[in-house]
Amino acid sequence: MADLETLIETGNKPGIFDLLTQNPALASKDTSHGISPILLACYYKKPEIAALIANFSTNINIFEASALGKTQEASLLTEKDPDLVNSFSKDGFTALGLAAYFGNEEIARLLIAKGADVNIPANNGYNVFPIHSAVAAKNQNLTKMLINAGAHVNVTQQAGFTPLHAAAQLGHVELIIILLEHGAEVDIRMEGGKLPADLAREKGFVEIAEILSI
Numbered sequence: 001m002a003d004l005e006t007l008i009e010t011g012n013k014p015g016i017f018d019l020l021t022q023n024p025a026l027a028s029k030d031t032s033h034g035i036s037p038i039l040l041a042c043y044y045k046k047p048e049i050a051a052l053i054a055n056f057s058t059n060i061n062i063f064e065a066s067a068l069g070k071t072q073e074a075s076l077l078t079e080k081d082p083d084l085v086n087s088f089s090k091d092g093f094t095a096l097g098l099a100a101y102f103g104n105e106e107i108a109r110l111l112i113a114k115g116a117d118v119n120i121p122a123n124n125g126y127n128v129f130p131i132h133s134a135v136a137a138k139n140q141n142l143t144k145m146l147i148n149a150g151a152h153v154n155v156t157q158q159a160g161f162t163p164l165h166a167a168a169q170l171g172h173v174e175l176i177i178i179l180l181e182h183g184a185e186v187d188i189r190m191e192g193g194k195l196p197a198d199l200a201r202e203k204g205f206v207e208i209a210e211i212l213s214i
Contacts, residue, residue, distance in 0.1 A: 027056035069104040092124025101133035168196035
């Protein structure tokens, strides 16, 4: 497993293929991070490697399907067990949270239609909501989708970080507009007292900081 983790981290597709060909069971075992090799590759932003590992896995779960964007698999899994839509992965995220973070709009739409609660945060101490993940992914469509499904725009993750704090820090004007149009508050302070405008200013987005200071 240590070899597989190193190969994933370095993006060595031929090495991964050779290793899993010799020992395909590794694809379905947990890594030292407590998550599957598929999710580890997703977190490293290596979707091609995640897909390669998935080809060796005998049992893709709802969280892997959501991270990979495998809509058909996710649909079948949720039909078999509807409670999966609001369950938590081993690292504490919902399937919707993972779909949002990895920008998989079709999966997110499916999960919401199946009854996924858009206002359930991660239960791993970070308190990340799906809308935080959508903003972090700079995905306007997902952010709108979540808001239209009832996502609260002023929820706070760890340290009091709101979606507007995230959008301001990214300097993403379109996301800022979407959030403001749906009631995002500019005067919510993080732990330590920073406003969204402060984060924008720190990153050099002076005009955005001025707008958010009004």
